[in-house]
Amino acid sequence: xxxxxxxxxxxxxxxxxxxxxxxxxxxxxxxxxxxxxxxxxxxxxxxxxxxxxxxxxxxxxxxxxxxxxxxxxxxxxxxxxxxxxxxxxxxxxxxxxxxxxxxxxxxxxxxxxxxxxxxxxxxxxxxxxxxxxxxxxxxxxxxxxxxxxxxxxxxxxxxxxxxxxxxxxxxxxxxxxxxxxxxxxxxxxxxxxxxxxxxxxxxxxxxxxxxxxxxxxxxxxxxxxxxxxxxxxxxxxxxxxxxxxxxxxxxxxxxxxxxxxxxxxxxxxxxxxxxxxxxxxxxxxxxxxxxxxxxxxxxxxxxxxxxxxxxxxxxxxxxxxxxxxxxxxxxxxxxxxxxxxxxxxxxxxxxxxxxxxxxxxxxxxxxxxxxxxxxxxxxxxxxxxxxxxxxxxxxxxxxxxxxxxxxxxxxxxxxxxxxxxxxxxxxxxxxxxxxxxxxxxxxxxxxxxxxxxxxxxxxxxxxxxxxxxxxxxxxxxxxxxxxxxxxxxxxxxxxxxxxxxxxxxxxxxxxxx
Amino acid sequence: xxxxxxxxxxxxxxxxxxxxxxxxxxxxxxxxxxxxxxxxxxxxxxxxxxxxxxxxxxxxxxxxxxxxxxxxxxxxxxxxxxxxxxxxxxxxxxxxxxxxxxxxxxxxxxxxxxxxxxxxxxxxxxxxxxxxxxxxxxxxxxxxxxxxxxxxxxx
Numbered sequence: 001x002x003x004x005x006x007x008x009x010x011x012x013x014x015x016x017x018x019x020x021x022x023x024x025x026x027x028x029x030x031x032x033x034x035x036x037x038x039x040x041x042x043x044x045x046x047x048x049x050x051x052x053x054x055x056x057x058x059x060x061x062x063x064x065x066x067x068x069x070x071x072x073x074x075x076x077x078x079x080x081x082x083x084x085x086x087x088x089x090x091x092x093x094x095x096x097x098x099x100x101x102x103x104x105x106x107x108x109x110x111x112x113x114x115x116x117x118x119x120x121x122x123x124x125x126x127x128x129x130x131x132x133x134x135x136x137x138x139x140x141x142x143x144x145x146x147x148x149x150x151x152x153x154x155x156x157x158x159x160x161x162x163x164x165x166x167x168x169x170x171x172x173x174x175x176x177x178x179x180x181x182x183x184x185x186x187x188x189x190x191x192x193x194x195x196x197x198x199x200x201x202x203x204x205x206x207x208x209x210x211x212x213x214x215x216x217x218x219x220x221x222x223x224x225x226x227x228x229x230x231x232x233x234x235x236x237x238x239x240x241x242x243x244x245x246x247x248x249x250x251x252x253x254x255x256x257x258x259x260x261x262x263x264x265x266x267x268x269x270x271x272x273x274x275x276x277x278x279x280x281x282x283x284x285x286x287x288x289x290x291x292x293x294x295x296x297x298x299x300x301x302x303x304x305x306x307x308x309x310x311x312x313x314x315x316x317x318x319x320x321x322x323x324x325x326x327x328x329x330x331x332x333x334x335x336x337x338x339x340x341x342x343x344x345x346x347x348x349x350x351x352x353x354x355x356x357x358x359x360x361x362x363x364x365x366x367x368x369x370x371x372x373x374x375x376x377x378x379x380x381x382x383x384x385x386x387x388x389x390x391x392x393x394x395x396x397x398x399x400x401x402x403x404x405x406x407x408x409x410x411x412x413x414x415x416x417x418x419x420x421x422x423x424x425x426x427x428x429x430x431x432x433x434x435x436x437x438x439x440x441x442x443x444x445x446x447x448x449x450x451x452x453x454x455x456x457x458x459x460x461x462x463x464x465x466x467x468x469x470x471x472x473x474x475x476x477x478x479x480x481x482x483x484x485x486x487x488x489x490x491x492x493x494x495x496x497x498x499x500x501x502x503x504x505x506x507x508x509x510x511x512x513x
Numbered sequence: 514x515x516x517x518x519x520x521x522x523x524x525x526x527x528x529x530x531x532x533x534x535x536x537x538x539x540x541x542x543x544x545x546x547x548x549x550x551x552x553x554x555x556x557x558x559x560x561x562x563x564x565x566x567x568x569x570x571x572x573x574x575x576x577x578x579x580x581x582x583x584x585x586x587x588x589x590x591x592x593x594x595x596x597x598x599x600x601x602x603x604x605x606x607x608x609x610x611x612x613x614x615x616x617x618x619x620x621x622x623x624x625x626x627x628x629x630x631x632x633x634x635x636x637x638x639x640x641x642x643x644x645x646x647x648x649x650x651x652x653x654x655x656x657x658x659x660x661x662x663x664x665x666x667x668x
Contacts, residue, residue: 010635011639011640011650013650014637015640015653049640182634182636184634185595185596185597185634185638186595186634186638187638188636188639191636223579224634224645225636226648227648261538262538263538263579264538264541264542264577264578264580265578265579266576266578279535281538281563281573282572282573283576299534340639342597342600342638342639343597343598343601344601348638348641350639371601380596384633414597416600416638417600419600422600427599430596430599434595434633438633440576
């Protein structure tokens with residue numbers, strides 16, 4: 001029986017993966033070919049989705065992007081033995097976009113069946129947990145500190161230090177909270193892991209629990225991810241059956257349980273203190289820090305709040321050692337980062353690599369320029385609160401500090417490409433509008449500033465007293481940057497000011513006309 | 514398929530989730546799953562069940578974009594309005610959707626078929642522009658395909 005793999009990742013489903021799978025099933029039945037269709041996560045080569053892979057003696061041969069109309073011709077071409085077809089891409093791992101990557105966190109994503117614990121184990125899953133149990137709690141924390149892992153959600157705080165703080169804090173109950181409120185436009189790495197390799201996240205949370213002495217975990221998932229929700233519910237149940245969760249996990253004597261909590265469409269709940277308020281059942285109002293969540297977090301107890309990718313990076317770090325992980329990357333940005341290419345780009349997809357690639361390499365070389373074929377004009381890195389970069393800054397290496405030095409951030413690793421039809425005054429306007437829409441309202445600079453900022457940019461776009469109004473916006477951005485309680489109001493100046501600074505002509509367009 | 518609101522069913526839904534630690538959001542989600550919205554009449558029942566004030570319940574509901582106070586149309590189309598989709602012509606698509614349905618965002622088409630809601634990122638940025646129709650992901654949308662999808666839903 002021939003086995004073919006078709007993704008069930010929501011990015012693949014969005015472009016017809018289910019329909020393609022159904023067409024293969026019925027065509028195979030009609031032709032009386034025994035076919036085993038296995039649904040996996042996505043490899044992350046989204047311009048090739050739906051991408052199917054056929055298991056052959058030479059490895060998995062990929063074909064894509066497959067439309068329903070291609071199914072008959074694919075079968076006619078003998079793809080079940082890896083036959084030639086115009087959609088044939090060759091051995092999946094040899095596709096340049098994939099071959100150039102360093103897949104540590106995403107090693108299994110797109111290869112295994114997301115809900116098969118046997119498949120997970122067969123592909124190296126739980127090896128990190130076994131090593132963690134041999135190391136003991138203090139050893140795990142030390143390994144994570146030494147690895148140099150920093151929070152992949154955006155803030156880049158050292159994960160090991162966070163764990164150490166929570167481990168040393170006193171509390172009757174400690175919690176591991178996974179921040180799966182992946183709200184930044186242009187990012188989907190968390191979604192891919194949750195849909196494609198959910199046990200990896202669960203294993204990372206269990207290791208975190210053992211390390212800091214927490215027996216309870218929460219995954220706070222955004223409601224915009226209904227498919228990830230279904231998979232996580234099933235994965236948590238399967239992990240319980242396999243004793244990867246529950247009493248004495250894997251016979252270790254450590255208890256750990258996970259509950260899934262679904263958000264309700266508030267961007268600000270990706271901020272850790274707002275997330276904790278929301279988990280506790282209240283409005284997602286940001287809390288002032290200190291106290292840090294590691295001391296006084298969920299229900300007032302010591303809590304580690306980590307992003308999905310931070311937690312999903314843990315098993316391979318523990319398994320292969322801090323030194324192995326730390327050897328990737330540059331400067332103070334160690335290890336690998338899943339870069340997510342999106343928007344107007346020819347090769348949108350997930351590219352996991354050590355830190356240090358330049359923005360130009362990422363956009364032009366890996367991304368292949370724009371999808372529209374027009375010149376790349378601006379690239380927004382790090383979500384709606386990240387700066388817009390012009391081509392002149394394409395030599396910036398992908399590194400926390402290098403982006404900060406240009407008044408930007410790598411954030412959660414989203415890279416959104418725009419061609420030369422973009423109106424940067426409109427993008428700056430949108431950034432303020434989005435902040436106004438999503439502000440929790442607790443601090444004045446963000447609550448009032450975003451509204452006034454949007455109004456002022458609207459005036460500039462109408463050509464009203466442009467120079468004076470630009471000065472007002474800059475002044476307002478300074479107030480928001482230094483006076484806001486959290487990164488929403490504090491970072492919205494990045495997209496606004498970068499648009500004004502790097503693309504000034506777009507703010508004088510009306511006046512010129 | 515959602516059901517019409519009755520106090521008894523409302524109480525049943527609330528009681529089924531009351532035991533959860535920090536039950537507010539789970540209760541609100543369960544009510545919206547059952548009735549398509551969180552009706553005004555549910556607020557005092559939730560307040561009573563959780564021993565919090567009605568104002569607090571109202572505060573939570575109004576904070577989150579997801580919760581509605583009126584039932585939606587037969588279908589809910591959530592169209593992404595965020596940057597990655599903007600870069601691929603999302604604004605043109607948004608205008609087309611409003612025109613096709615004769616609504617603004619947040620409204621339901623006059624025939625009650627489709628409620629159009631904005632959403633800020635679906636994590637489908639690598640196949641932009643994107644949308645969710647009743648929870649089903651849709652990517653690489655263009656005007657023609659979106660209009661076909663809307664026509665299909667209206668039938």
